[in-house]
Amino acid sequence: MVDQGPYAYWVILASFFCALTLAVLPVPQWLAWGRPEWVVLVLVYWVIALPHRVGLITALLLGLMLDIVEGAVMGQNAFALVVVALLSVMLYQRLRVFSVAQQAGVVFVLAGINQMICQWVQNLEGAGASNLMFLLPAFSSALLWPFVFHLLRSLRRLYRVN
Amino acid sequence: MFLVALVVVVLLAADLRFNALQTARSLMEVAAAPVYWVADLPSRAADWNREHLVSRSDLLEKNEQLRQENLVLKGRSHQMASLQAENVRLRALLNSSAMVRDDVLVAELIGVSPDPVRHQLVLNKGEQDGVFAGQPLIDADGLLGQVVEVSPLISRALLITDATHSIPVQVNRNGVRAIAEGIGSLTSLEIHHVSATTDIQAGDLLVTSGLGGRFPVGYPVAVVSEIERDPGQAFARIIARPSAALERSRHVLLVFTAKPPTGD
Numbered sequence: 001m002v003d004q005g006p007y008a009y010w011v012i013l014a015s016f017f018c019a020l021t022l023a024v025l026p027v028p029q030w031l032a033w034g035r036p037e038w039v040v041l042v043l044v045y046w047v048i049a050l051p052h053r054v055g056l057i058t059a060l061l062l063g064l065m066l067d068i069v070e071g072a073v074m075g076q077n078a079f080a081l082v083v084v085a086l087l088s089v090m091l092y093q094r095l096r097v098f099s100v101a102q103q104a105g106v107v108f109v110l111a112g113i114n115q116m117i118c119q120w121v122q123n124l125e126g127a128g129a130s131n132l133m134f135l136l137p138a139f140s141s142a143l144l145w146p147f148v149f150h151l152l153r154s155l156r157r158l159y160r161v162n
Numbered sequence: 163m164f165l166v167a168l169v170v171v172v173l174l175a176a177d178l179r180f181n182a183l184q185t186a187r188s189l190m191e192v193a194a195a196p197v198y199w200v201a202d203l204p205s206r207a208a209d210w211n212r213e214h215l216v217s218r219s220d221l222l223e224k225n226e227q228l229r230q231e232n233l234v235l236k237g238r239s240h241q242m243a244s245l246q247a248e249n250v251r252l253r254a255l256l257n258s259s260a261m262v263r264d265d266v267l268v269a270e271l272i273g274v275s276p277d278p279v280r281h282q283l284v285l286n287k288g289e290q291d292g293v294f295a296g297q298p299l300i301d302a303d304g305l306l307g308q309v310v311e312v313s314p315l316i317s318r319a320l321l322i323t324d325a326t327h328s329i330p331v332q333v334n335r336n337g338v339r340a341i342a343e344g345i346g347s348l349t350s351l352e353i354h355h356v357s358a359t360t361d362i363q364a365g366d367l368l369v370t371s372g373l374g375g376r377f378p379v380g381y382p383v384a385v386v387s388e389i390e391r392d393p394g395q396a397f398a399r400i401i402a403r404p405s406a407a408l409e410r411s412r413h414v415l416l417v418f419t420a421k422p423p424t425g426d
Contacts, residue, residue: 024201029348032276068190075170075173079174082166086163126326127325130346
């Protein structure tokens with residue numbers, strides 16, 4: 001923790017802000033179902049990289065923010081992201097030695113779990129999807145993981161976020 | 163960890179079952195405003211592009227076209243004034259209440275729900291502009307939906323096609339009343355519980371009936387596109403296509419009716 005850059009916290013906050021923005025960025029109709037779970041990707045990266053910094057509380061606050069931004073039921077994304085963060089905290093030592101492709105496989109499962117929980121809460125509300133299309137973001141998130149991973153890692157090294 | 167789990171469960175229960183988080187939500191929406199502002203940048207840039215980088219001849223042509231359209235509309239509105247006066251006189255003769263013209267506020271779309279099953283819009287007008295929950299929302303072609311959440315700077319509206327939305331309508335041709343329900347598709351509404359013998363045809367215009375006190379009378383809602391009368395069923399299956407450009411409108415109108423609805 002000696003080598004901490006001056007903008008360390010800002011980098012984390014800015015990356016979360018970007019993820020939230022990407023999560024509500026208007027996209028064409030045909031892309032709407034496959035929108036990657038940006039927030040899950042960024043959260044998983046920070047939990048793996050800095051498990052002592054970013055954990056369940058961060059996931060909770062981030063999830064509440066996402067609920068507000070998406071207009072979802074309060075706690076829907078918070079619930080899903082807390083579960084994702086918990087699994088990432090439990091797996092981070094293993095994930096760090098995985099290759100990026102193997103990590104993408106785990107991200108696929110994590111994003112899928114995130115989608116399942118969101119779907120479950122939406123069904124409680126009576127506004128669930130009628131088919132399995134809601135699992136598409138798990139695929140797109142896994143596909144984008146290498147890109148997000150390398151981008152955030154170079155940012156983390158550049159700004160010495162530890 | 164248990165604490166976090168407890169917080170999540172309590173929040174879910176409070177919002178889903180007891181609707182207890184309205185104030186907290188509207189406060190936190192303020193924090194969400196910058197996110198929408200940034201997410202809206204690309205489309206604003208595209209708008210700017212379209213408005214500023216056009217050739218002079220295009221502008222002149224557009225101007226001419228608008229001038230003609232304005233002339234036609236002006237002519238029609240003169241006629242409208244006399245018709246309206248006549249309508250008020252006739253209504254007075256019939257001892258019924260006079261039709262009042264509704265005031266509108268133009269709002270701009272700054273976000274749409276990222277979730278395809280949730281048909282919601284985010285508007286750039288909020289409590290400060292007098293927007294209230296339950297306020298009807300229209301565009302140039304018809305009814306869009308209603309405001310469901312208001313925060314000081316922005317508000318969130320539910321479209322008539324959302325699976326949780328229903329609206330009382332009547333057939334413009336003969337006044338048959340019905341309820342149009344959203345089914346989660348942007349291009350169709352379903353009219354439920356209309357008996358198979360009711361006089362309703364494909365092509366009929368459905369307008370708001372004003373029953374329920376939420377929406378003002380007479381705004382176009384949808385056009386009946388499909389009717390299936392199965393003798394074995396008690397009710398006809400009717401599908402209607404919304405008149406408003408639900409997935410295309412960028413500027414929308416918030417309607418202030420003469421007397422705001424009281425309560426829920």
